[in-house]
Amino acid sequence: MAKTNTKSETARSARAPRKTISAAASRPPRGAASAKTETPYHHGALREALLQAAERVLERDGLAGLTLRAVAREAGVSHAAPTHHFGDLTGLLSELAAVGFRQFNAAMAASSNAATTPLQAALARPKAYVAYAQAHPGMYGIMFRTERLDYSRPSLHEAAEASFAGLANAIGMMRQEQISGDALTLSQGAAIARAWSMVHGFTTLLLDGRLEDILGRLPEGTTAERLLEAMLMAPISGKLPGP
Amino acid sequence: MAKTNTKSETARSARAPRKTISAAASRPPRGAASAKTETPYHHGALREALLQAAERVLERDGLAGLTLRAVAREAGVSHAAPTHHFGDLTGLLSELAAVGFRQFNAAMAASSNAATTPLQAALARPKAYVAYAQAHPGMYGIMFRTERLDYSRPSLHEAAEASFAGLANAIGMMRQEQISGDALTLSQGAAIARAWSMVHGFTTLLLDGRLEDILGRLPEGTTAERLLEAMLMAPISGKLPGP
DNA sequence: CTCCCTATCTTTACATCGTAAAGATGAGAT
């Protein structure tokens, strides 16, 4: 961290000059700045505004640029304002991850519902999974690569749980079994772990550029999506190992 | 970052009192501190010492505690000393990741060589993969979860490449094919991506605690290793999806 | 043998970060 950034911390003081010594006599009206209805000064939905600002910062500056202060700056409030709403950096990241999980789940559900053939149905969710991560790498990073998440937060726990439930359900449909919420057979657990590990592993490797090596050696113009498809179909059509 | 740490930055000054104003008249002999041959003051292998210190810090304090200054503290040198050897935090992390990859490759090779039956041979590398990550989660995190790595560094590039080559080779053996260094068929690429994604995904999910949900629902006492085995065997013995 | 060059290490400095604590602000209750 601590990037040598030219962006001054006191950028805001341009429109709200710091009173160095003078007492609180005639404070410049904040209403002038909030006339654009961007962030309605004292009241309004600062919490939501901060989450949206965080998403914007994440898309613009990536994971490294997503700091508490940067988010506050983006929202046009003081750097300590987020504390009151999220308590912590962990709090903000966790709530943002929850937002991401909801988008993620919605994308997969939509893609799954649009499928018609069984083959399409089997490939729809994984493809949507990878597509979301490629479209929102920062968000995916928050959701899956960050140790600074607090899963005890209800919103995050619930959203992540929904993601898992969707996966388990899809596996159950493919196996034509009822996946119980309580207990799993080893075979069921293995099937779920397998599907999840494969797609999640593929996604992280892809986002980290670790698959470039493979993609570059494949027939000209083979996309990551094509490789994903082939990978997922392999256990069905591929040859078995051993003599 | 910026943990509220009680460890003072000036811990070293206990044995090497800071000369506040006095000129460089009689500097306390550094040889007294280096008499234990830990870090031979001015000369010696500071580079190696820093890498070992970094590994120690990583195992003790985890990824969050692995900072340039902490490593310098651990090695008993000033906080700016690492700069000259690694240039950057990225530099240090990259060299450390290279060390990790070499350990990692050695562990997998050893496990693979010890296998006797074809089934053992097929499971040896994945098991060693996960075992290494579980034994050295911090190191694995550096190697695979960090965006602050510079793969253009020869040592890191080479070590990571060796890891990939070992994987590709193992897949080639299982398929009884020769895996060319230049080109890959889609089927070959899919097999490699599949094996790597599955094991890597499983590992990251396991380290992140995301598999607890599954493990807790499995028959009493099912270990992660057992789940991994079942997962890897599934495409061979499991039932196929669809009607 | 002496002197100086240069790689190595230390000091100092600065911008940034997360977080705590205290001071202002204003909306709604009394």
Place this chain on the structure above:
DNA sequence: ATCTCATCTTTACGATGTAAAGATAGGGAG
């Protein structure tokens, strides 16, 4: 109209990465 208190701002502190300047010797040049 005044009070209360949630909300937001200021200020402060310790931590980090990194740049730049000062100190320290090892080793070659004279």
